[in-house]
Amino acid sequence: MCYMVHGMLGAVERPQAWPSFLHQVREIELGKDRIEGSRLLVVASQANRGTTFIAQSVTKQGLMRSYVQNGNSPWLFEFLCQ
Template identity: 55%
Template structure:
């Protein structure tokens, strides 16, 4: 007995897979929207902008991470934008076998640095909630406990022509954080890099750009 696989079957499989991905992204959008509404009930709106653009001629790479100690996984997300707030690239990745929050923080930042190098970016400001790791990169003698992490991150960033490091709080880093959160909170483990912003965060990024 012989088996044959037609092109039609392969096309049907691709359509089915795309439908599943679209459904996942739709549920992400609903979850994020619900979270924003809940936050708005607790935190009064503030007139100032939350995301601060890079200086002219530079790009801002916001990096976010989340950690689930029960499942031992971390979620990572980065968003690369120019001064007008336009998103050039964004990425998501799932990390398995992560034991601590510090390990999650390090692995995600190292991945983001590797990504900037592999995409041959120049004049990049790396921004996120990484005060200890950024300190270890810039002043290793002052952060002996993070000597290994600082050395590894510095090695990757050495492949980026002109970079700066900027510690920002969660409110200035929400886009990248939401992407990372989709891994740990919603189980979206597929890793990818794509041009522009995520379709399910369209409204969020548009609104941030309007505040510039």
């Protein structure tokens, strides 16, 4: 998984070197362009554990809209600040 992320970041940075990913690169660029000041970073999984936790709760528990509709919970804030 980590290789895939680094590969996709490489494809975004140098699309001519990754022609098979042109469609995915364009989709990433379009999404990134919609968020002013956004940038792509590679961070250690430990530094990004809150995002991993949310993604797992969506995929494993089916909580598709709970964080967006209800806002973040106090426990989530505590989890992210640990």
